[in-house]
Amino acid sequence: MTTQTATEEQYTIGDFAKKVGLTAPTLRYYETEGLIEPHRLANGRRYYEEADINWVKFLLHLKGTGMSITELKQYVLWRAAGDDTIPERLDLLKKVKSDFLVQFNEVQHHLQILNDKINWYEEKEAGVTRDPESFRAYLDRFGHHE
């Protein structure tokens, strides 16, 4: 008795690329890096299944939190090695999260400065070239030196 879902659809690399928002070359590149392992047709061509979509999307989420290709590769290797490596994987993800949160805070500060500057320009624009302030004077006023 074989368990099989109704949608056992197969995608060519081109169709799959569109599905996950990557290009075919990028998928091949990820494959050489060991992140994906598509199936092959008798003629040697790759095909991808529904489950591969979730896997790639998950990879892209991890990538989006700042994991490098190298880290993703390590993660995949650990996963392939079985449940014994769960602590390692967990440590890696926690480290990624920790680094992410640091970055996240920094980036929020950067946004605040950007917003300040936008507001400053808007105020200045409203003031229509009255009181043309020198850059040095601006710096003195602006001076949020951390």
Next chain:
Amino acid sequence: MTTQTATEEQYTIGDFAKKVGLTAPTLRYYETEGLIEPHRLANGRRYYEEADINWVKFLLHLKGTGMSITELKQYVLWRAAGDDTIPERLDLLKKVKSDFLVQFNEVQHHLQILNDKINWYEEKEAGVTRDPESFRAYLDRFGHHE
């Protein structure tokens, strides 16, 4: 009558680099890109002043919101051209902010997935190797397909 603040300190490129958290080569690189313009001593060596610290830090804030060196260069060029270019600068900063906010939302979603995964591993670890789930089965359960 010359206006002068008490702290008209001068920094060598090395000291200045430490002050702003960059390396001397990076400062020279930024200079070739037109982002900074230090003063020179009689012997040809660069020196930087207090105000340059604020300027570089501001640049780094903008950079931290996603602005490329090229965009920063454009910004600097517009600034040098005077108040007539304020609208252009404002547009650029608003575009940077808009792009930033899109990225910010995406990245928050990535974090959520990362958190889910960490929780999943922690639960699994608590369950001590009981019910060793296959990867496919995991994917089926995990399947937060956007």
Next chain:
DNA sequence: ATATTACTTAAAGTACACTTTGAGTCAACA
């Protein structure tokens, strides 16, 4: 006085993550 360290330049090298090229094979349609 000499050794170390910091500076100067231009140019080449590096890391990351792809992207493009080239040469060839395979599949689908008029």
Next chain:
DNA sequence: TGTTGACTCAAAGTGTACTTTAAGTAATAT
């Protein structure tokens, strides 16, 4: 049946943002 488009591979190329090297000059410390 031809020709268009998608696929195969390996290898070279690209863009961004630095980083390193090399060859030389200058300042500081012992």
